[in-house]
Amino acid sequence: MKKLLLMALTIYKIIVSPLLHQLLGVSRGCRFNPSCSEYTIMMVEDHGIVKGMKRGLKRVLSCSQFSFA
Amino acid sequence: METVGFLFDAALTKPIVTVLAGIYHGLLLLHVPYPLGFSLILLTVVMRIVLYPLTHSQLKASKQMQTVAPHLSRLKDKHKNDSKKLQTETMKLYKEHGINPAAGCLPLIIQLPIIWALYDAFQKIVNMSPDAAMRFVNNEVYISTFKLTMPWDLSFFGIPLGLSPSALLQTMPYLLLIPVITGVLQFIQSKMMILPKDPNEKKKSDDFATAFQTQSTYLFPFMIALFSYQLPVGLSLYWNTFTIFGILQQYQLQGWGGMKFWPSKSLIKNKK
Numbered sequence: 001m002k003k004l005l006l007m008a009l010t011i012y013k014i015i016v017s018p019l020l021h022q023l024l025g026v027s028r029g030c031r032f033n034p035s036c037s038e039y040t041i042m043m044v045e046d047h048g049i050v051k052g053m054k055r056g057l058k059r060v061l062s063c064s065q066f067s068f069a
Numbered sequence: 070m071e072t073v074g075f076l077f078d079a080a081l082t083k084p085i086v087t088v089l090a091g092i093y094h095g096l097l098l099l100h101v102p103y104p105l106g107f108s109l110i111l112l113t114v115v116m117r118i119v120l121y122p123l124t125h126s127q128l129k130a131s132k133q134m135q136t137v138a139p140h141l142s143r144l145k146d147k148h149k150n151d152s153k154k155l156q157t158e159t160m161k162l163y164k165e166h167g168i169n170p171a172a173g174c175l176p177l178i179i180q181l182p183i184i185w186a187l188y189d190a191f192q193k194i195v196n197m198s199p200d201a202a203m204r205f206v207n208n209e210v211y212i213s214t215f216k217l218t219m220p221w222d223l224s225f226f227g228i229p230l231g232l233s234p235s236a237l238l239q240t241m242p243y244l245l246l247i248p249v250i251t252g253v254l255q256f257i258q259s260k261m262m263i264l265p266k267d268p269n270e271k272k273k274s275d276d277f278a279t280a281f282q283t284q285s286t287y288l289f290p291f292m293i294a295l296f297s298y299q300l301p302v303g304l305s306l307y308w309n310t311f312t313i314f315g316i317l318q319q320y321q322l323q324g325w326g327g328m329k330f331w332p333s334k335s336l337i338k339n340k341k
Contacts, residue, residue: 026131026177029127
């Protein structure tokens with residue numbers, strides 16, 4: 001399960017995300033370093049699915065002026 | 070899921086169809102030839118103008134982030150094991166370079182459903198017979214004066230908007246130009262986004278992700294060109310108008326970017 005999730009996140013990071021950049025015509029979308037997807041992958045690896053995804057989601061939501069987290 | 074579909078329809082599809090019908094009526098009134106094709110183009114331009122501030126802030130932020138990218142990778146190496154420290158150092162770096170961290174990815178995310186809704190509405194419209202399209206439009210428009218009284222003509226300079234270049238290969242082989250143009254425009258756009266690399270910077274280890282990223286400059290335009298070969302001509306009209314506007318906006322912000330150096334660089338390579 002964890003492996004599957006990590007695979008999905010990696011696919012997003014290296015295929016979906018660049019494709020979105022191509023479609024929208026921007027070279028970089030994420031302002032974080034490491035990027036949200038990299039961070040989520042790290043968190044899921046270290047802390048498991050539930051905690052990792054929770055932290056990743058929190059990270060995505062803390063982006064933008066409408067900080068939710 | 071149904072409520073999402075309903076909301077999408079009410080908030081995006083219906084307004085899009087309403088504006089499209091409005092533009093179509095205007096063009097009919099002005100006796101513009103091939104009003105449907107020009108309506109698709111005009112609506113895309115209108116959408117791009119509406120999205121202009123969002124795209125502009127996104128492009129600007131993206132450009133700034135590219136200039137600090139080398140610093141970022143240095144920070145990443147330095148604070149490999151301390152993600153908290155890395156975060157604060159990154160924010161400090163942004164502050165130094167005047168990058169607004171509040172810009173975030175939201176402007177990007179907001180654009181996606183709009184782009185998708187345009188695509189969805191256009192593909193429905195061009196895939197229907199003119200009679201069915203008339204019923205669909207009259208059912209969707211918010212302003213009843215925009216209702217169609219006569220089915221429209223799906224041809225644009227003699228090219229049927231509802232058919233793909235692949236379906237028309239036998240009768241109109243010159244339409245192969247459409248995927249070629251689409252691919253070239255995509256390539257120009259992605260090439261423009263890449264700023265010339267600092268030659269002093271050491272070449273970084275080529276892991277799969279970075280290799281893929283360099284390849285994607287060529288791969289994605291090719292992929293999108295393949296799509297446009299299979300998709301109705303009307304959709305290519307939409308997508309290429311969208312891309313041209315994007316290229317212009319990018320040009321306005323930072324000139325030709327990576328595109329400027331590309332021909333000269335490949336010439337040097339060939340000489341060697």
